[in-house]
Amino acid sequence: xxxxxxxxxxxxSAFSTxxxxxxxxxxxxSSEHSHELTIENAWVRASEYSxxxxxxxxxxxxxxxxxxxxxxxxxxxxxxxxxxxxxEVVDGMMQETENGITIPAGGSVTLEPGGLHVMLxxxxxxxxxxxxxxxxxxxxxxxxxxxxxxxxVSDGGDEEYHDH
Amino acid sequence: MISRRKFLGxxxxxxxxxAAGLAVGATSASALANxxxxxxxxxxxxxxxxxxxxxxxxxxxxxxxxxxxxxxxxIALDILPxxxxxxxxxxxxLIADDIARLANGEPVLADPQPQLAQFAARLTVTVGFGxxxxxxLGLEASMxxxxxxxxxxxxxxxxxxxxDGDLLLQLxxxxxxxxxxxARSLIRDSTSFATxxxxxxxxxxxxxxxxxxxxxxxxxxxxxxxxxxxxxSEDFANVVWxxxxxxxxxxxxxxxxxxxxMELGTWDTLGTEQKEQIIGRKLSNGAPIGGTNETDVPDxxxxxxxxxxxxxxxxxxxxxxxxxxxxxFFRRPFNYVDGTTGETGLLWTAxxxxxxxxxxxVQKRLxxxxxxxxxxxxxxxxxxxxxxGFDLDSYPGRGLF
Numbered sequence: 001x002x003x004x005x006x007x008x009x010x011x012x013s014a015f016s017t018x019x020x021x022x023x024x025x026x027x028x029x030s031s032e033h034s035h036e037l038t039i040e041n042a043w044v045r046a047s048e049y050s051x052x053x054x055x056x057x058x059x060x061x062x063x064x065x066x067x068x069x070x071x072x073x074x075x076x077x078x079x080x081x082x083x084x085x086x087x088e089v090v091d092g093m094m095q096e097t098e099n100g101i102t103i104p105a106g107g108s109v110t111l112e113p114g115g116l117h118v119m120l121x122x123x124x125x126x127x128x129x130x131x132x133x134x135x136x137x138x139x140x141x142x143x144x145x146x147x148x149x150x151x152x153v154s155d156g157g158d159e160e161y162h163d164h
Numbered sequence: 165m166i167s168r169r170k171f172l173g174x175x176x177x178x179x180x181x182x183a184a185g186l187a188v189g190a191t192s193a194s195a196l197a198n199x200x201x202x203x204x205x206x207x208x209x210x211x212x213x214x215x216x217x218x219x220x221x222x223x224x225x226x227x228x229x230x231x232x233x234x235x236x237x238x239i240a241l242d243i244l245p246x247x248x249x250x251x252x253x254x255x256x257x258l259i260a261d262d263i264a265r266l267a268n269g270e271p272v273l274a275d276p277q278p279q280l281a282q283f284a285a286r287l288t289v290t291v292g293f294g295x296x297x298x299x300x301l302g303l304e305a306s307m308x309x310x311x312x313x314x315x316x317x318x319x320x321x322x323x324x325x326x327x328d329g330d331l332l333l334q335l336x337x338x339x340x341x342x343x344x345x346x347a348r349s350l351i352r353d354s355t356s357f358a359t360x361x362x363x364x365x366x367x368x369x370x371x372x373x374x375x376x377x378x379x380x381x382x383x384x385x386x387x388x389x390x391x392x393x394x395x396x397s398e399d400f401a402n403v404v405w406x407x408x409x410x411x412x413x414x415x416x417x418x419x420x421x422x423x424x425x426m427e428l429g430t431w432d433t434l435g436t437e438q439k440e441q442i443i444g445r446k447l448s449n450g451a452p453i454g455g456t457n458e459t460d461v462p463d464x465x466x467x468x469x470x471x472x473x474x475x476x477x478x479x480x481x482x483x484x485x486x487x488x489x490x491x492x493f494f495r496r497p498f499n500y501v502d503g504t505t506g507e508t509g510l511l512w513t514a515x516x517x518x519x520x521x522x523x524x525x526v527q528k529r530l531x532x533x534x535x536x537x538x539x540x541x542x543x544x545x546x547x548x549x550x551x552x553g554f555d556l557d558s559y560p561g562r563g564l565f
Contacts, residue, residue, distance in 0.1 A: 043273040046356070060274070113274075129356035130254025150261060152274040153356055 036066030037103070039137060039145055044120070045113065046151040050127040057127055058087070059118040059135060059149060064108035072100040072140035073109075075118060080133060082122035089114055100140065113154055129153050213338055213371045214283040220267035223415045224405060224553045225560065227288030228496070228515055229395055232368040232380060233336040235343050236498045238421060238511060239351070240294070240329025240546060241358035249301055249565040255357040256291070259333070260559035262350055263289045272349045285339035287346055291560040292332030292419055292548025300330065306564055308406055308413045310518030311549050314420065317531040319542060326423055326544030329361045338371050364423060364544065366498025366511040379450065379458065383499050383508045384426055384539070386443055387450025390458055391485075393494050404494050406517045412563040415552040420493075420514040420523055423500070423544030428508055431539045442535050444479030452481065478535035484526060493522050509540070519547060 042061035044050075050057035065071050075084045086097045101116050103109050111117045118137075127133060131151040136144050218226050247255070262272040267287050271278035295313050298304050313328075333350055337343035351360060368380045382388040393400040404417050431439070436447055444462065445452055452462035454474040462481055466474040475482055486492045493516035501508045516522035530537070551560045 041273055045274070128254070129353070130251070130258045132257075150258065150273060152258065152353065154274040154276070 037071060037139070037143075037145065038064040038066065039147060040064070042135075042147050042149050044127060044131075044133050044135070044149040044151050046127055046129040046131065046153050050123060050151075052126050053123060055123045055126065056119065056121045057123070058111075058113065059120060060111045060113065061137075061147075062108055062110045063103050063137075065103040065105060067105060069105050071103045071105075073103060073118070074100040074138050074140050076135055076137045076144075078120060078133060078135045080124045080127070081120035082124065083120075085119045085121065087117050087119045089116075094119070127151050209372070214285050215269065216286045216338070217269060217284045218267060218286050218288050220263050220289070221555050222553045225290050225416065225550055226267065226553075227290035227334055227336055228404065228417060228494070228550065229400060230286075230288070231376065231395070232496065232498065233286050233288070234338045234368055234370050235340050236334065236336040236366045236368075236511065237343060237347055238364045238366075239333045239335070239347065240361040240363070241331040241333065241354055242361045243297065243300060243330045243358045247357045249303075251357055252301065252561065252565045253559070255354070256559040256561055256565075258353045259289075259291060259350060260554050262353055263291075264556065266346045266349065272353070275349060277345065280341065280345040281349070283339075283342065285337050285342050287335065287337040287339075287342060289346070289350065290332070290334040290336075290550055292334070292550045293561065293564075294329050294331065294546065294548050296328060297330040301565070303564065306410060308409045308416075308418065308549055310520040310522075311418050311547070312520060313547060314524070314527070314545060317527070317542070319531050319537050320545065321425075321541050321543055322545055323543050326362055326364065328546050329548075331358060332419070332421075332546070332548040362544075364500065364511055366500045368498055380499070382426075382497065382510055383428065383501070384431055385439070385447055386445065387458060388497055388510075389495055390445070390450055391481075393492065400494065402517075403492050403522070404515045404517060410563065412551050412561050413549060417515045417517060417550045418519040418523075419548045419550050420516075420519055420527075421544070421546045421548070422512045422514075422542050423509065424512050425507055425509040425541045425543045427539045427541065441476050442478070442480060442539075444475045444481035453479075478533070480530075480534055480536040483530050483534045486526070487529075490521055491525050492516075493519075493526075509543075515550075 040062045042059070044059050045057045047057065049055050059076075063073060073086060075086050077084060086101045087094050088097050088101075089095075096119075097116075101109060101111070109116060118135075120135075129151055133149045133151060134146065135149050136146045138144050218230060220226050243252070265272050266281060266289065267284055269282060269284040271281035275281060295307065295311070298307050333347075333354075335343050335347050335350070337346065347363075354360075374380065379387045379389040393403045406413050406416050406418070408414075409416070434442075440446055440453060445458075450458035451460055452475060454463050454466050455461075462475055462485065464473070464475055464482055464485065468474055473482075493514040496513045496515065498511045498513075499509075500511050514523045551564070554560055554562065
């Protein structure tokens with residue numbers, strides 16, 4: 001079933017809004033509330049930090065929460081990175097968030113360069129411009145949403161990468 | 165009180181109202197009274213111009229079979245040495261995704277200024293491949309039938325900095341800020357694969373200035389683009405779109421771009437009748453000499469009392485006219501003016517399914533004996549294959565690389 005989600009995501013990935021509620025039966029939803037999360041404009045950054053094995057990069061997207069309760073993005077998983085963390089930028093320096101990234105009830109959060117983002121660390125293979133990267137977003141209620149991310153060059157944010 | 169900003173805004177709305185044929189009071193009092201109506205009308209105009217979209221996806225690429233947009237930019241790029249066929253796939257996938265979003269009035273992924281991409285204004289982006297791309301990637305054998313660099317012509321005074329290129333991205337749009345933002349977005353996503361070789365800007369009338377279907381005038385004052393295959397017609401499809409080509413090219417076309425400088429200094433000294441004799445058409449409405457309306461078929465056989473052709477033997481339209489049905493192509497010319505030098509001319513385009521058979525015979529004839537050559541000089545030249553259109557799961561050149 002996971003394959004089905006990915007196929008759906010690919011088919012719609014060229015346009016912004018991908019409502020994944022239609023695939024609710026394929027997610028592991030432990031919450032009693034309906035899980036109305038929408039992920040749009042998801043991409044991964046290609047840079048000199050990502051173009052080699054062992055490198056790192058950021059995942060960005062806009063996540064909307066149509067439900068009546070907060071949902072926390074805890075991170076996610078991908079075959080091509082050893083470690084995935086949720087990060088914030090404080091005073092121009094990146095650091096891991098203490099408790100994931102909260103998507104408020106009825107609101108949305110934009111993960112963007114220079115701000116909140118998901119960090120992929122210790123890459124198992126390079127990510128260069130135009131690459132497609134399969135990534136699964138994970139939430140605190142146990143649900144997951146799989147996406148094919150497009151790798152794009154971006155100078156946005158200009159946050160400083162330091163050793164973790 | 166009406167603030168200056170408000171007053172200016174009202175003035176703009178009133179001008180638009182006038183164009184739409186509505187009576188709007190000129191005094192500030194009635195302007196105030198009409199503010200709501202004018203705001204609504206301005207919104208309507210913004211809706212019709214700003215929010216107008218041209219579908220980016222389909223059998224053919226966008227940007228060929230449609231009425232001129234107000235602005236165009238031809239950007240030629242050369243691929244980097246490390247850009248191989250596999251990189252071309254990644255590059256074209258990125259560009260296809262960008263084009264689909266921009267044409268739909270949405271910013272590209274990772275746009276640092278997404279606020280600038282909130283509407284499309286009929287933005288089209290057309291991707292083309294030059295002969296040098298095929299050569300660099302070892303794909304010469306895949307060049308479509310009839311596609312080849314142009315031979316040198318005696319009339320050419322080509323500037324190498326305005327010629328050729330591995331890739332073409334042609335953006336056209338009714339709004340210049342949007343075009344500039346879209347161009348920057350595409351160039352940013354090109355930087356990993358290619359560098360800009362040259363960029364040339366052209367323009368046509370703004371939307372709402374001339375009626376639909378009215379041909380624009382070039383900077384010599386002539387009505388330009390008459391005797392073209394009709395948009396949407398079977399004739400257009402037969403003339404322009406490649407058939408029986410490889411799948412990546414089928415439904416595409418072959419583009420000849422010529423930057424033609426006008427020698428306006430000497431052209432200005434001619435009288436109206438001389439200018440009309442040289443081109444073969446009336447300056448007033450573009451009708452062929454001896455005809456009444458622009459769309460009248462020129463009577464090349466008609467003679468005057470002296471026994472001379474009414475449309476002179478040296479006239480441009482006589483030499484440019486197809487000698488048989490094969491010698492036809494679609495023209496989509498934009499004007500250009502270099503603001504620094506004052507150089508003025510045309511970014512002249514010919515689209516055909518086979519440029520060697522359809523375009524070249526006409527070009528050879530014109531290069532040989534067209535009197536208009538005295539006042540026009542080709543200074544830039546390039547040819548590109550425009551591959552087939554693409555869908556969400558595809559990209560320009562899919563199957564070629």
